[in-house]
Amino acid sequence: MITRWDVITIGNLSRNRYWGETDGRALRDAWCTCTVIRGDDFCLLVDPSLKDPEAMARELGRRTGLTPEAVDAVFVTHHHPDHHWGIEPFTKAEWWAVGEVADLINEDLPYVRPLDATEGHLFEGADAIHTPGHTMEHHSLLFECDGQKVVIAGDAVMTRDFFAHRKGYFNSVDFDLAAQTIERIATIAHVVVPGHDNYFSVKLTPFAEA
Numbered sequence: 001m002i003t004r005w006d007v008i009t010i011g012n013l014s015r016n017r018y019w020g021e022t023d024g025r026a027l028r029d030a031w032c033t034c035t036v037i038r039g040d041d042f043c044l045l046v047d048p049s050l051k052d053p054e055a056m057a058r059e060l061g062r063r064t065g066l067t068p069e070a071v072d073a074v075f076v077t078h079h080h081p082d083h084h085w086g087i088e089p090f091t092k093a094e095w096w097a098v099g100e101v102a103d104l105i106n107e108d109l110p111y112v113r114p115l116d117a118t119e120g121h122l123f124e125g126a127d128a129i130h131t132p133g134h135t136m137e138h139h140s141l142l143f144e145c146d147g148q149k150v151v152i153a154g155d156a157v158m159t160r161d162f163f164a165h166r167k168g169y170f171n172s173v174d175f176d177l178a179a180q181t182i183e184r185i186a187t188i189a190h191v192v193v194p195g196h197d198n199y200f201s202v203k204l205t206p207f208a209e210a
């Protein structure tokens with residue numbers, strides 16, 4: 001059972017078409033949204049977001065009072081570096097991604113050790129679900145807390161605006177599939193934690209025609 005969850009860093013995009021920006025040029029560094037989920041006997045961090053290990057540890061402490069040693073497992077949604085380059089402070093944790101995602105990251109062996117391939121079920125009440133479109137191997141995290149179904153979408157949903165428009169980001173590999181995945185998340189979740197924005201209520205974010 002999930003007892004609480006906290007957003008550690010609220011992400012942003014390098015360029016955002018819903019802010020009137022062109023897809024062709026990066027205007028700022030991208031941060032992803034990083035979230036911690038806690039159950040009775042586990043602490044799971046999703047998508048460690050900050051490249052500087054000290055900054056990652058500091059943000060975790062600032063938002064939860066936890067040290068990196070308290071994290072039992074890190075789950076990575078997909079292979080894009082901005083979703084895992086903050087993994088290094090979590091030396092005591094399992095480093096998990098579903099098989100194909102772990103393989104893609106481990107090809108370059110960017111860290112002191114490889115990520116381990118995991119199946120869909122991570123902890124009691126916390127499951128990875130396949131959410132293709134942004135990348136084909138992309139997996140989001142589904143859990144229930146306080147009677148609300150929460151999907152930590154990763155880049156299956158970039159921001160609240162991309163969700164409302166059912167739109168993939170410019171670098172998505174399959175836009176139709178990305179739109180179908182967003183639609184499916186809309187039917188599953190009460191609350192969505194997007195890859196590069198604060199969390200939002202699905203009920204308060206109706207479909208917007210693009």
Ligand SMILES: [Zn+2]
Pocket residue numbers: 078080134155
């Ligand atoms: Zn991505």
